[in-house]
Every structure is written in C-alpha cells, then in structure tokens.
Amino acid sequence: MDEKRASGRYYTRGNPFQLEPFQIWAKASNLAQQITLEPFAGAKDIPQLIDAANLRCPDWALFDIEPGAEGVGQRDTLADFPRGFDVCITNPPWLARNSATRRGLPFPKSTRHDDLYKYAIEKCLTHCGWVAAIIPEAFIRSGLFLQRLHDFISLVPQTRDGATQENGKRGTSYMFEDTEHPVGLALFAPHATSDVKVWRNNQLLGGINELRRHLPQPSCNRSIVFNDPNGNLGLIAIDNTVSASIRFCPPEELKDYPIRVHCRSITKIGVPWRVDIDMLNARLAAIREKTHDVFLTAFKGIRRDGHYRRRLDWGLSRAIVDME
Ligand SMILES: C[S@@+](CC[C@H](N)C(=O)[O-])C[C@H]1O[C@@H](n2cnc3c(N)ncnc32)[C@H](O)[C@@H]1O
Incomplete structure (x- = not known):
C-alpha cells in the first residue's frame, strides 16, 4: 500500500469522459486533431476511457516514472516535463505532504504546495493550454488555479442507469479500485475564464461566484x-x-x-x-x-x-x- 502511496498511484476507474461538460471541452480543445499528452499515464487507462467515451484522439504521448504498460515512456515528468503539447488529459499522482512526512516518503523539495497533485497541475498548466485532470474533490475549495479553470465536475458514483444511487452501495461503480475518495474532474482552458461552472456529474450547479454569494459573510468573532x-x-x-x-x-x-x-x-x-x-x-x-x-x-x-x-x-x- 505504501509503495502505491509513494508514487500517488491510484488508477482511474469509471468513465467521467462521457459527461457532457467533458464532451464540450473535448470539442473546444480540438481533441480530434491533437496529439494528447498523458504525463502520468500508469497503465494507459485514460486513453482507453477516452476511446470508450467515443471520443476521437489520433495519438497520445504517454509517460510515467514507473510505466505500467507497453507504449508508456519512462520519465520523471515532474522534474522534466514534456514540451510541445497543447492538450493534456491526466490523473496525476496524489500525495499529501503531511502524509509523505508521516510515512517517511520522499516529497519534491521544489514546491510549496501541500499535495503532489497541485504541483502536477501547476506543471501541466505551465506547459499545456488545455488541461483535464482527475483530482480530489477538495480542489474546488483550495482557490488554486481558478483563473484558467473553466469547469469543475464533482464526480459522484452512479448506478448503471445513470442516476446517483438511491440505496447504499448496491449498483455503484466507484471511480477507483482502491479508494472511494471524493474525486472531481477539472477542465482548464488556455485563456482566463470569467467564472467556473460547477457540475455534479451532468447537472450544472452554477457558477462558483454565484454559488459563493449564498455563503454568509466570514466571521472572526472570537467570542464564539x-x-x-x-x-x-x-x-x-x-x-x-x-x-x-x-x-x-x-x-x-x-x-x-x-x-x-x-x-x-x-x-x-x-x-x-x-x-x-x-x-x-x-x-x-x-x-x-x-x-x-x-x-x-x-x-x-x-x-x-x-x-x-x-x-x-x-x-x-x-x-x-x-x-x-
Ligand atoms: C494516480 S496514478 C494515475 C495513473 C493513470 N493516469 C490512470 O488514470 O490510470 C498517478 C501516476 O503518476 C505516476 N507518477 C508519480 N510521480 C511521477 C513523476 N514524478 N513522473 C511521472 N510519473 C509519476 C505514478 O507512477 C502513477 O502511475
């Protein structure tokens, strides 16, 4: 388990790429004409999921520090990020800094972020225009990288008929094999966005600024x-x-x-x-x-x-x- 945790290796399951907001993003990024980068490709699950969602992507450039399948090039992409790609679709490694410290696992010294996935997103955004990333759901509350964030989809496990489940775990397909950790799909654009559309699967919940208006004024009343x-x-x-x-x-x-x-x-x-x-x-x-x-x-x-x-x-x- 710790070995898995060290490289932040939880493989993607379920298919968030069938969701409407992703399909719109795929069109806008011109995915059908691009060589797409997967810089943390593991066992190549993401290309397969893109295929299964009936999206056309002519070619992939696949890398991983520990390749899990043929066709994945060995490379430390956090240290040496591949250049020349406009579109990137990934599920980056996740590892909280405090969890790394507690377990004696290495954590890059070159970042101040508190989780490896934030550092990975920063790298993807620096080098690619269009970035789609499966990351912890908590990301939307971090306030990071909002400028280029176009959509954020909270991915809620669904029953086979597409409805969110009504009766416990029966019929649920979880996103990951080893964890039920809440996950989201963040869709970034090359230009600044005016607002972030927040979704729960295919349901549009609203723009983040509009949703924030329903929060009370923050209070620093220390007598409470x-x-x-x-x-x-x-x-x-x-x-x-x-x-x-x-x-x-x-x-x-x-x-x-x-x-x-x-x-x-x-x-x-x-x-x-x-x-x-x-x-x-x-x-x-x-x-x-x-x-x-x-x-x-x-x-x-x-x-x-x-x-x-x-x-x-x-x-x-x-x-x-x-x-x-
Ligand atoms: C969460 S897994 C995702 C795998 C794949 N993207 C998927 O969705 O099935 C993260 C992957 O990042 C890889 N990884 C971790 N650190 C890396 C680094 N510095 N450079 C390249 N790959 C790295 C791990 O080996 C692991 O395969």
Missing part, C-alpha cells in the same frame, strides 16, 4: 468559542451515512460526548448570546440547498441518498452563528 465544555450550543458537524444530517442541537443532547480539543465532528460552542437553534438550522439548510454543498468538504463514503457525506468546518459554522 468552539470545544467549550460549558457551551450553550451543540453542533454535529458531519453527515451520517443516510442523509444531509449536519445540525445544531441543544448542548444537553451531547452530554455523553466528551468534548476533545482536536475533535472536528461533534462539539459544544460557547456563544455569548441566546441562540435560536431552529433558526440556525434553517440558515444551514438554506445554505446547503443553495450552494449544493460545494463549499463543504466531502469525505470518504457515499450517503444512502447518493451524495457524498459532508463536513461543516468551524469557519463556516462561526459565520452561520454570527449572521446578522
């Missing part, structure tokens, strides 16, 4: 204290496996939970005024509905209603409590 054992407001900050269940609650409901300093999922909050819990939950529900959860971190595991489980971070919780 998290993990306060005597707090007057409870918060269950992660969804259960069934539905969108994050909620504020009376602190008495959490009396059996020890409040731990590092706990990010269940907490008591000290608010120096009387709180209206129903009103806070109504605010939260409205924000979730209008932003389609784009700004809430997704984590491993799909809810029974077919969506990723989400976490509400302290920053957004504070802003909701502190809204006028």
